[in-house]
Amino acid sequence: MKILVINGPNLNMLGKRKSDIYGVLSYEDLVEIIKFRAQDLGIECEFFQSNYEGELIDRIHGLDFDALVINPGALTHYSYALRDALEIFTGPKVEVHISNIHAREAFRNRSVVSSVCTGTIAGLGFTGYLLAIEFLAGQR
Template identity: 65%
Template structure:
């Protein structure tokens, strides 16, 4: 099984931005935790972060993954091009947010990508990514049989 973990704008600044909202972990620590979880589960992980919408769209359009775990950052709230790219991808899609976007500013409570994702995990910090990976592996065993794919 191969999972694409996408992170949008400003997520590369984890650890130095609004720690009361996003926690104290850095982007490198997030990457390491995801890579450890994927190694533990026997999953190939492709991690990608960009502050540029088109780069994220291009990465999704490769469509060579079984699942996409995405934290689109601020693009969550207005990027129809990202939504359309996700809609083209027929594999499992899970939206993740470090903070609870529904308990923050009103504009953050709307996600244009949720409708094309299987589910959304919000407010659980770094753990949300790990839960999304667990779910993707679980779903793949149902689809592909034991062994994950």
């Protein structure tokens, strides 16, 4: 099984911004943590991060993976184009947020991508990604 793990805008700045919300570990740390767990599960994870909406959409359109984990960052709340790209991919997909978007600013409480995802995990830090790939590994 091949899982694409996508991270949207500003997630490359993990460890450098709002450590009280996002923690002190870096994006590189996140990738290594996921790779380690994926190896244990016998699955392959590919990683893609971009600060540009169109690049995220183009990567989803590649359709060369079995499942998807996505943290769209701020695009979660307003990108109907990203939502539509996710809808095109018919495999299982899990939306992940490091912070609890429902307990933050009002504009962050709504996700326009949730309705086209298999499930959503929010507020569990990096553990949310691990839970997502474990769930997806069980979908084989």
